Structures are given as C-alpha cells and as structure tokens.
Amino acid sequence: MEIGGLQKTTLIDYPGRVACTVFLIGCNFRCPFCYSSELVLPEKIKLQPRIYEKDFFKFLKERKGLLDNLVLCGGEPTINKDLPQFCKKIKKLGYFVKLDTNGSNPEMLKKLIDEKLIDYVAMDIKAPRGKYEFFSGAKLVNEVEESVNILKKNQIGYEFRTTIAPGLKKEDILKATNWIAGKGVNYFLQEFTAQKEVINPEILGLPVLKRKEIEEIIEQIKPKFKNCQIR
Ligand code: SF4
Numbered sequence: 067m068e069i070g071g072l073q074k075t076t077l078i079d080y081p082g083r084v085a086c087t088v089f090l091i092g093c094n095f096r097c098p099f100c101y102s103s104e105l106v107l108p109e110k111i112k113l114q115p116r117i118y119e120k121d122f123f124k125f126l127k128e129r130k131g132l133l134d135n136l137v138l139c140g141g142e143p144t145i146n147k148d149l150p151q152f153c154k155k156i157k158k159l160g161y162f163v164k165l166d167t168n169g170s171n172p173e174m175l176k177k178l179i180d181e182k183l184i185d186y187v188a189m190d191i192k193a194p195r196g197k198y199e200f201f202s203g204a205k206l207v208n209e210v211e212e213s214v215n216i217l218k219k220n221q222i223g224y225e226f227r228t229t230i231a232p233g234l235k236k237e238d239i240l241k242a243t244n245w246i247a248g249k250g251v252n253y254f255l256q257e258f259t260a261q262k263e264v265i266n267p268e269i270l271g272l273p274v275l276k277r278k279e280i281e282e283i284i285e286q287i288k289p290k291f292k293n294c295q296i297r
Contacts, residue, residue, distance in 0.1 A: 067152045068092065069117040070105050072125065076137065080164045080186070081225075085135035088122065093142040095168050096203025097192060098266035099231040099258060105141040106265065126159050136161045138184075144171035153183035164188065169213035170206040179222050187217060187224040193234060194241035201231060203265070214246055225252040227297070230280060232258065233272035239283050247290035255280055256297045 071089035073079075079087050091114065093106040104110045126136070136156055143149055144167055156163055164186040167175065178184045191210075193201035198210065217224040226246050228239065239255070246253065258274055275283075280296055288294045 067119055067146060067148055069119065069122055070111075070114045070141070072117055072122060074125070074129075075133070079137040079139070079166075080135045080162075083135040083162070084133060085137050085164070086125075086129070086133055087137040087139055090138065090140045090143045090146060091116075092145050093140055093168070094145050094170055094204060094206070095142065095192075096265055097201060097231070098203060098264065098269040099201075099229065099260075100265045101260065101263065102141065103263060103265050123155065123159075126156065126161065130159055130161075134160065134162060135164070137164045137166060139166040142168050142170065144174040144178075149174060150177060150181060150183055153178060154181075157183055162186070166190075167213070168192070168202070169210040170204065172209055172212035172216055175213050176216050179216070185222065187222060189213060189217060189224065189226055191226045191228045191242050191246055192231075193228075194238050195245060196241070197238060201234070211245075218246075218248055218251065220250055225254060227254040227256055229256045230258050230275050232269050232274045234275065236275065236279065236283055240287065243287045243290060247287075249292060251291050252293045253287075253291045254295055254297045255284065 068091040069088060070091040073087040076085050076087050079085055089105055091105050091111055104114045153163055162185045165184045166188050169189045195207055198207035199205055284294055284296055
C-alpha cells in the first residue's frame with residue numbers, strides 16, 4: 067500500500083471519536099476544487115515522500131489502547147486492489163475503521179462492508195447527476211449512484227457530504243439531495259476553503275455560495291434527512 071501521509075491525532079475526521087488519519091496515494095477523480103493534488107496528480111505524487119507500511123503498523127501497535135479509531139482517506143482509498151488486506155491488518159489490531167470515499171468503486175465498497183472490514187463510511191456527493199463529470203473530472207456517476215444505493219441499505223453507519231465548490235448553485239444542491247435523500251440519511255454540507263493550490267485554478271473564478279445561503283438551503287432540505295448540517 068502506498069501511504070502518502072499520516073495524521074497521528076484528529077478530533078474531527080471520525081464523528082465523535084479521537085482517531086488517526088492515513089492518506090493513501092492516488093485518485094481516479096480530478097475534482098477541479100481538490101486541494102490534495104500531491105496525492106492525485108502523477109507528477110506531484112512522484113515527489114511525495116512515502117511512509118513505509120511497516121512503520122505505519124508499528125505506530126498503530128504502539129498507540130493501541132490510547133487510540134482506537136482510524137480514518138482511511140486519500141486520494142481515493144478504493145482504487146487500491148489490496149485495500150481489503152490492508153483493512154484486515156488494521157482490524158486485527160482492534161481499530162474501528164472509517165472510510166472516506168468518492169464512491170467510484172461500489173464493488174470494493176460492498177466487499178469491505180460484507181467482510182466487516184470497515185465500520186463507517188463518509189461518501190462525497192460532488193454534484194447533481196447532470197454535473198457530476200464537471201465537478202469530479204471523471205465519468206463515473208453510475209458507479210457513484212451504485213455506491214449511494216449500497217450505503218442506503220443501512221448495513222453500516224454512513225454519511226453523505228458535499229463540499230460547496232465554486233460554481234455549485236443552490237438548485238444543484240437541491241437536485242443532488244433529491245438523489246440521496248432518505249429518512250435514515252445523514253448529510254453534511256461543507257464550506258469550501260481554498261487552503262492551497264487547487265487542481266484547476268480556473269474554478270476559483272466561479273461564484274461560491276455564502277454561508278447564509280447554505281444555511282437557507284439546509285433549512286429547506288432538512289426534512290428529507292435524518293440529520294442535515296453545515297460543517
Ligand atoms: S475525489 Fe476529488 S477531492 Fe477527493 S482526492 Fe480525488 S480529486 Fe481530490
């Protein structure tokens with residue numbers, strides 16, 4: 067497994083728990099607003115230092131008891147064929163595992179759930195169906211939809227989340243929520259903050275919804291969900 071980063075403690079990435087976050091290298095999307103280009107673009111990946119798997123597992127063993135939760139994030143973790151084996155090793159040490167995914171690999175998602183190798187999933191919803199290609203830089207919306215349906219079977223705790231990227235309009239979010247809505251569904255809207263360079267800087271020229279507008283959207287869509295908040 068190619069590990070590009072490890073955050074040893076996080077209070078915000080695993081709902082209600084203290085966790086560590088491991089960043090896996092590579093992604094099959096090219097979201098224009100992505101600020102993790104060092105884990106996504108091949109020319110930057112080449113320059114990214116790696117963490118050896120043995121050092122990562124040594125860290126997990128040493129922290130066991132002090133830390134019980136781990137977030138698998140990327141890039142996109144599910145593009146790695148050896149992800150089930152990697153998760154098995156983490157689960158064997160007794161950790162709860164949360165997967166952050168773009169939802170593009172429903173077969174892998176199903177396998178991880180069926181084999182009880184993950185405990186919670188946070189899945190990105192980039193845009194409504196009709197604009198998925200623009201906001202994800204990939205033609206994988208059918209796969210994303212399949213992953214939505216897998217999660218909505220409620221075999222595992224999960225949430226959907228949308229980053230309010232520049233260019234996303236109120237009607238886009240309303241359309242996207244029609245797609246994922248459900249009484250058992252947790253849905254979060256995340257404000258966009260351009261911390262570093264993004265994959266396609268042109269997107270920064272597009273208008274961004276203001277906090278007040280996002281709050282108004284939440285009031286409107288709340289009844290469709292179990293829980294719906296801004297993050
Ligand atoms: S799914 Fe998009 S935002 Fe996430 S790492 Fe890949 S390109 Fe970046």
